[in-house]
Amino acid sequence: MFRSCVIGALIAVGCLLAWGCSRTPYFIAKEEPWRAEEERACLAAGYVQRSPFLQARASLGGPNVCGALQPFSMSATRSGRVGLNPPAMLRCPMIPAVERWIENVVEPAAERYFGVPVVEVKVAASYGCRPMNNQWGSKLSEHGHANALDVSGFVLADGRKIDVKSGWWGNPREQAFLRTVHRGACSEFTTVLGPDYDRLHRDHFHLDLARRMNGRVCK
Numbered sequence: 001m002f003r004s005c006v007i008g009a010l011i012a013v014g015c016l017l018a019w020g021c022s023r024t025p026y027f028i029a030k031e032e033p034w035r036a037e038e039e040r041a042c043l044a045a046g047y048v049q050r051s052p053f054l055q056a057r058a059s060l061g062g063p064n065v066c067g068a069l070q071p072f073s074m075s076a077t078r079s080g081r082v083g084l085n086p087p088a089m090l091r092c093p094m095i096p097a098v099e100r101w102i103e104n105v106v107e108p109a110a111e112r113y114f115g116v117p118v119v120e121v122k123v124a125a126s127y128g129c130r131p132m133n134n135q136w137g138s139k140l141s142e143h144g145h146a147n148a149l150d151v152s153g154f155v156l157a158d159g160r161k162i163d164v165k166s167g168w169w170g171n172p173r174e175q176a177f178l179r180t181v182h183r184g185a186c187s188e189f190t191t192v193l194g195p196d197y198d199r200l201h202r203d204h205f206h207l208d209l210a211r212r213m214n215g216r217v218c219k
């Protein structure tokens with residue numbers, strides 16, 4: 001049983017970390033030196049400043065199998081105007097990308113389409129040591145590297161909630177707002193997936209900073 005797991009040392013770790021070994025490894029992970037290099041460069045560049053809304057957390061044991069060298073728990077944007085609920089566990093490069101998306105895209109879009117500020121981004125998932133789409137034997141998800149954020153909706157200052165699931169095909173304002181923030185995410189993240197991508201994403205936007213051979217994905 002164990003032998004089937006040892007396709008590579010990393011896969012074996014994936015098996016041990018996860019649900020134990022079975023015929024198919026829980027996920028497939030490979031050596032990706034760029035991850036640690038990119039994270040160290042981001043930390044050294046000082047893009048990320050600790051604040052009441054951004055707390056450093058203990059290493060998650062990564063960055064090759066699962067985790068990150070220095071993950072952060074992000075509970076709001078730098079300004080404190082827009083909360084992330086629940087707080088998202090993210091690696092360094094994701095933080096400025098999420099900040100810019102919220103400040104430059106989400107906040108103006110809320111004012112434009114609803115005439116009130118956005119106060120909260122609803123986080124459906126951030127860090128999680130799991131395969132892509134939770135499918136046994138798939139490649140390790142970007143969520144496993146704290147390099148992805150799933151957003152299921154937004155809360156406005158007047159209490160209105162704009163959910164991806166109901167709003168993507170909801171009233172015209174909700175549709176326009178959600179399509180604007182989805183499209184706007186594509187200039188900050190290398191992967192943006194929403195309800196038009198597949199049924200697994202019908203209730204959230206998946207945003208990540210994967211490095212891919214074929215450039216960006218924006219669907």
Ligand SMILES: [Zn+2]
Binds near residue numbers: 125143149205207
């Ligand atoms: Zn996701």
